[in-house]
Amino acid sequence: MPEAYGFTGYGGPETQRFLALPKPVPGPGELLVEVYAAGVNPVDWKVRAGMHRAFLHLDLPAVLGREVAGVVEQLGEGVGEFEVGDPVFGSSARGCGGYARFALLTARQTALKPAALSFTDAAALPVAVGTAYDAVGQLGLLADETLLILGIGGGVGVAAAQIAREAGVSVIGTASAAKREFVESLGATAIAYDRDDFDEQLEKVLPTGVDAVLDLVGADALDGVSALISPECRMLTVAAPETAARFGARSLSRQNSTKTLTELARRVEDGRLDPHVRGVFPFEEAAAALREVESGHPWGKVVLEMRRG
Missing domain, CATH: 3.90.180.10 (Medium-chain alcohol dehydrogenases, catalytic domain)
Structure with a gap:
């Protein structure tokens, strides 16, 4: 064995x-x-x-x-x-x-x-969901603000969408077209990155830009949504430090404490988080x-x- x-x-x-x-x-x-x-x-x-x-x-x-x-x-x-x-x-x-x-x-x-x-x-919970919890907190999101999650379909994105939605935040997420129904089940609006009209989708769904971006893809993902990013937009990213610096984004960091884990377990228990x-x-x-x-x-x-x- x-x-x-x-x-x-x-x-x-x-x-x-x-x-x-x-x-x-x-x-x-x-x-x-x-x-x-x-x-x-x-x-x-x-x-x-x-x-x-x-x-x-x-x-x-x-x-x-x-x-x-x-x-x-x-x-x-x-x-x-x-x-x-x-x-x-x-x-x-x-x-x-x-x-x-x-x-x-x-x-x-x-x-x-x-x-x-x-x-x-x-x-x-410790890595994926914990990262999502810390990220939403670090972005300082308020009710009625708009959050764009790049790569919403993975473990971190799924949790971040739920945590942000519970706080009254409007969530938009990029994912493959095949994941559209899954993303919408989280209470988020899906934008398919693998369709030819990706830019048109962004403009239609987010005509006035976004308040915050959570980039879980890295590489050149921020370049693909650069038109939405204003000087006031708060950003967290998993991209390389040089890419983060170019956009004025911060790197994801973790608190990862017993207190956070206990809170996450409580949310799963009472059905607020899956x-x-x-x-x-x-x-x-x-x-x-x-x-x-x-x-x-x-x-x-x-x-x-x-x-x-």
Whole structure:
């Protein structure tokens, strides 16, 4: 039975494989959890590709994955807010390690999982939904303002749309034409980026521009909507720093606290937020799950399931 899935060298998918590694040992401020589910995110393949090497130093081979839901197996020194046997969800310690039977979490970025919240939904919250929550907050959106989400169909965009709509914000999102009904089910207006009349759609839906832009695509996505961007427009982006600077946009940043995770779980419990986990892959199909995300066209959130809770 495979214990972990990761990569042996920086590069493409050919470096990925199942790994036989010893059970991790929690350090100060860490939890060891038996993993029930792990979220799959674009950042995972970017780590494998070496795009984060400047600030994330890993010993290879390394295990992929930044968000986990599971049951506490062991407590590290100084961890007093959790007990062995607690169901929890949170962010992988040391930057990765979630695609595994056992993983380390950082206690201050971990929360108790409510009984009504499934492990697969919980595993979608720390990175994707947490990023959306922080982004909407950082944009300072007010009721009746307009938010344009570039790449609304993925895990972050789906959550950001719901959070913004709850605050009374009008949400417009770019996605493939195939996702139109899905985007509209979120209470957002869809603009198909893969149609020849993309510019005409933008002008029709947003004749006076937008108050804020959340760019989850990066690359040259902001260039494609530059006509809508006024000096007063607030922008957050995943694009490279030079692109962000050219548009006066800020890079996405995370708070990623226990308080935030607890609030997100509460919203899922009471029905205000749906992480839209639409792709659940068994652990043995980790390569296929990551390939789905790396393709850039997932519907909602993709999660690996290690065991059923």
